[in-house]
Amino acid sequence: MLYTPIKFRNVELKNRWVMSPMCMYSSENGLANDFHYVHYGSRAQGGVGLLIVEATGVEPRGRITNYCTGIWNDEQAAELKKIVKFVHENSDSKIGIQLGHAGRKGSTWESKQIPVEEGWETIAPSPIPYHPSERIPHELSSEEIKELIQNFKDAAKRAVEAGFDVIEIHAAHGYLVHQFLSPLSNTRTDNYGGSFANRIRFLLEIVDAVNEELNDDVALFVRISGTEYAENGWNIEDSVKLAKELKNHSVDLVDVSSGGNIHGAKIPVYDGYQVPFSAQVRNEADVKTGAVGLITKNQQAEEILQKGEADLIFVAREILRNPYLAVQGSFEKNEECFFPHQYLRAKISS
Template sequence: MLYTPVKFRNVELKNRWVMSPMCMYSSKDGLANDFHFVHYGSRSQGGTGLIMVEATGVELRGRITNQCMGIWNDEQAEKLQKIVEFIHTNSESKAGIQLAHSGRKGSTWNNIQISVEEGWETVAPSPVPYHPNERIPHELTEEEIRDLIQNFKDAAGRAVKAGFDIIEIHGAHGYLIHQFLSPLSNIRTDEYGGSFENRIRFLLEIVDAVNEELNENTALFVRISGTEYAENGWSLEDSIELAKELKTHDVDLVDVSSGGNIHGAKIPVFEGYQVPFSSRVRNEAGVKTGAVGLITKMEQAEEILQKGDADLIFVAREILRNPYIAVQGSFEMKEECFFPHQYLRAKISS
């Protein structure tokens, strides 16, 4: 299964390994630089089916820190295009990008909110801070919500022009979209708050707007938090219902993570701890899913796929430690996987 191709629209991944989007906190003015070129390019040399670029802000206030990446202007997109072209020219990997907005969790450094003077005024669906000691975020007006939807649409258009094969909308980990989804962070009384249908409206409108920029040659993923581990908060049952809706809005895969929206939430962490969320969303909503969360071994990844718990394996910390996890797994399983022709003398054949 790990080395079986899979298609999303016209985009075929050669295998089921995905480099999960991970913030590198290494940009200036939201621009990718030589570090990013080497970082993402090197992982493509390891045979990974999909290289997903980190959470990338759709506006300046959408970043988590001053050193996060952005795609709110053409210069930023042109820097990213250089990375995409390297991946396409020098590997069999596809390139994806995660479009994001931090909302109330922005203007931080080392997980501590910095001043407005050093950072910016944060925004949110409601005037509810992430941490009680943080300043109250600006409550978005309906007009500002429409502007943000346009920001996501414009960013998607730039990403398509830059050559990305897959766009992922970041609706997890307590960032802006997740803040709208949760009744604990969204206490609005207009059409974007209150009922489940209202709270998912922002995400669905972003999905529809982004899809206007896509065609059959660019697929669309959405990352969600399967649960936020809080009483009366966003739940796995909510995620299953949301996934059903996303399917009807032409979302090709739901990338299932968890947590991030409630400060101090108790999260039981163990090997593969988020895989059960992916499994239930996949099998109860009838959608393709990605599994993530302390997946570190080839045998573990293969078992997840064989059991029908996911369609893709998103690897984070392990691929930082070992950019060649995909090709090394193929050696062990005696499966075909891209390996740079420059390195063929090191290929294990027995």
């Protein structure tokens, strides 16, 4: 299964390997540069079915750091378009982009909040900082929430014009959308807080707005945290309920990660530790899912797919260590997988 195609709308991935979005902290003013061009272009030579560009801010305050990428203006989109063009012309990989907003976890460097003079005032659904030592984030008004939804819509429009095949909305890891989902970070009493239906409203309105900019040639994924490992917080049962709603709102795949919203949460980490969350969401919500989290080997990935625990395998750090993970696995199993014609002499050792 690992080397069989899968289709989302009209977007066909040649195999089930996905390079997860990973921040590179190498931009200035949100602009991708030569590093990004080489980084993403070279990863596309490794045979993954899909690679996803790092969390990209839909507005300046949406970045995690001053050095994160953005797509809130046309100049940024033009630089990303160069990367997309190279990937399409020089590989079989499809390429996606993760649209995100850091919310209260923005204006940081090396996991610490920087002074507002060097960064910016952070925003959140409620005036609750991620860590007690951090400044209190600005509580969003209903009007400001609508503006943010428009930011996501505008970013999606630019991403489509740049030629991306997949848009992923980042609703995980304690960033802004996740902050709305969790009753621990969202204590609002208006239409965007309180009940489960109200807390997921922001995400669903973003999904609907983004879908207005998409067509059958661009698929829509959403990354969520299956649980935040905290009592009375967002949990796997909530994720199943949310996934059912996302499916009804034309989301093609739910990318299931975990954690990130509660400082100091105890997370049991082991190989494939998040796969059970993907499996539960997939099987109880009847949606396609992606599994992520310490998946490092070909056989491990194959077993996840064979057991029906996911439809795609998202790999992060292992792709940084070994950009050719996918194609090397295909050599072992005698499977078909993209390998640059310039490198074919290396396909058979002698």
